[in-house]
Amino acid sequence: MKPDAVQPDAPSEQLAGQPAEQPAEQPEKIYLPRTSESEVLKKIRHTASHVMAMAVQKLFPKAQVTIGPWIENGFYYDFDSPDPFTEKDLKAIKKEMIKIINRKLPVIREEVSRAEAERRITQLNEPYKLEILADIKTEPITIYHLGEQWWDLCAGPHLESTAELNPDAIELETVAGAYWRGDETKAQLQRIYGTAWETPKQLAEYKRRKEEALRRDHRKLGKELGLFIFADSVGPGLPLWTPKGTLLRSQLEEFLKREQVKRGYLPVVTPHIAKVDLFKISGHWQKYKEDMFPMMADDEESRQQEQGFVMKPMNCPFHIQIYKSELRSYRELPMRLAEFGTVYRYEQSGELGGLTRVRGFTVDDSHLFVTPEQLDDEFLKVVDLTLSVFKSLQLKDFRARLSFRDPKLDKYIGSDEAWDKAEGAIRRAVETLEMSHFEGIGEAAFYGPKLDFIFQDALDREWQLGTAQVDYNLPERFDLEYVAEDGSRQRPVMIHRAPFGSLERLIGILIEEYAGDFPIWLAPTQIRLLPVTEEVLPFCREVVLQMQTAGIRAELDLSGERLGKLIRNAEKAKIPVMAVVGMKEAESQSLSIRTRAAGELGSLPVAEVNQRLQQAIAEYGNF
């Protein structure tokens, strides 16, 4: 890179060899219903999964059938097969399916008694079917036949004949492992995912959308835009943030810090490691030892005695120590300790991916210590802050989940009474705010219930971002107190909350939400000057300096390429505002503005551009 005072970075290092981004041709809009919205798709996909199962058993006679439901954009079928299926097998299976379809086999529904079903399944030697049958509580049992040769237990509904399936609207997509009954202690099955539509056109549109989703994928965009990297020698799930990505991160941090200052939060900083003992008190060690990075011990003896240090998986015990460091008065409450705290969790290797599931991440964490009387009001304020953060970030598509304990599970600490109180507080909050929500039984933290905000990524996978939690248990375990008005010692309640959840995951979702086109206040580079000739460079340098002085992230393209190329590079780098500068502009102290969102805007005086940029940044708006 050429050293240059006004060029923060070289504009040309990204996006090598990308195919030209054509403005997407807009063909007729094809509506793709989800399976749950379409009776005909339900039938198509049910039948397709049966046809696939029949084809698989023809080609792999040892494969045993289990279940094969429709899912929102296709279907799958799980088999127990001694020989694992590979992608190559899919072709042969599809071929076999076409044969079955062409045989125009009638799909015949039959009702039989439980005993009869049992007898027939036993004949077939299909143990999984027997288990399924045992779970069906109603009688008669429905069976669907494909012609004479093949049948399956199924509630339906189905098409009338395999002939109604269009082979050109079916695609077998991928093979995957899946556990019987979704239980990892049970047999590992082979799952084949497929999709089936009414018409080949729909299938084509479905595939087009999948490719489109891939273009938004934050892993791809993150690399193209140079926001973050992973290095083999650092380790999986441990992202490294480049200058551009760090700019993005700090904008988000600064934004939230400003909001928190307005709301009386107090910043704190705590270390990344602590003695194991701390997490024994909190209960983390007992509950999540396996999911923490291994303990660091001085010697074997210390290791035996579990005396050593661990990377922190959560920030709460640290904030609790700060609370505990002095005798607190009710006058100090609510006390809101906040920190962008980086935590480390030893996630299973198969879970890691991009920024959405990592092993080291930064929580926009805060722990609020409140009196029981303050709880409801303070919790409402937390939810309000969270919602306002989403609004500022233009994140609209999320679902609120009440993550409560599953009384059947034994993974929680604390009394039922404490849990009931905590869950009640969360319930009251969503009722007061009239928020639409759903309940996630068994989704609670081990120390308390949560209100979680769930978002989807480009590939329709769900991720929790923001969270707000009510906790009566850790105050108990750490013996927290405050002195009440009457001089008595009382126990505070804790609220754990993180509107972003984690900066990493938030940024992953934001990249996909914006498809890399960040609003100006977040964009790592806000404006790039594109000189038409060398003669205007002095003017450009002066303008960039002026902008930078005003707090605008401006840069100058010094690559010396022709204007068309400069624009192309800036567009591909998704820089929101471009300023073309030729002699005309230099002479008139103006900039010819082109935005990514709106194209050419014509010439504007430098001062006006400056002013409009600053305004856009301050108001989280557009140019």
Added chain:
RNA sequence: GCCGGUGUAGCUCAGUGGUAGAGCACUCGAUUCGUAAUCGAGCGGCCGUGAGUUCAACUCUCAUCACCGGCUCCA
């Protein structure tokens, strides 16, 4: 952690049992150019890593690491 797939230049990818190629990026030269790619030359790879088979491995086998899809998990 489990099942399947992938790993070739900085990036995106092609390729063969006889030790490799393209485009872009990068460097240099020419061009001084007005809203999505100027032309030419050059540089650049221990073909993820380790073992095995073979006269010979980037190619075949095994192991391992990383990534991708799914399952399980997610304080």
